[in-house]
Amino acid sequence: MNIVSIRIITADVSNLVRFYEEITGLSAIRYTPDFAEIKTGLATLAIGSTNTLQFFGGEAVAHAAQNRSAIIEFRSENVEADYERLKEFISPYLVQPPTVMPWGNQSLLFRDPDGNLINFFTPVSQAAVEKFDGKK
Template sequence: MQFASIRLLTADLERLVEFYEQATGLPATRYTPDFAELRTPGATLAIGSLRTPELAGNPHVAAAANRSAIIEFHVEDVDATYQRIAELLGPDVVQTPTTMPWGNRSLLFRDPDGNLVNFFTPVTSAAQQRFARQAVS
């Protein structure tokens, strides 16, 4: 089994897609007005409109505010990334780049829908070894 993606459901697909394109520097593929994806070497961030459950034949699935998940991106240099996107994030920064006890330097912020996002860079040798097999772009 291989983890493939996380899908966010949103009331404003274009706003959320544009935010993630700017934050990650990755282009999104917009398949329909209701569905887009940002692909990374490890997994895909899928973004669907609130209509996507209905289109899939399950209109009773609804998006809800999630306060327990964190969407994480392994970045080459979290400090440089923060400098690049600080203006985009504005007041939605939860934690500026900070070295965590497990060896990752971490930037936490909220996307326009309030989802918690972590951009991180392994900085200790132990943390770097854990991620040595993963490609970063």
């Protein structure tokens, strides 16, 4: 089994799509006004409006802008370069500038407009590089 996508439920699809397009440099595929996807090499970030909840059993299934437990992570070729490119854009959302974590990743933490935590990371220690390059 493989994870193929993560879906964010939001009250403002257009705003969140623009945000993720800006930070990733990727264009979203907008299937309807209520649903879009940003496809990366390994997985897809889906963005659905609260209107889509009716297909999953109603509004009690999920609530927009309520996440405080998951982190959406993107592997970056160069976190420092991403930070410089996005510094002004993410300044209202910045949690932590690029910092090397004890497990060997350089990590940039910020939130999206709905408050979801985002981690851009680059493996920098030998062990982290080997882990992500499939050598361990």
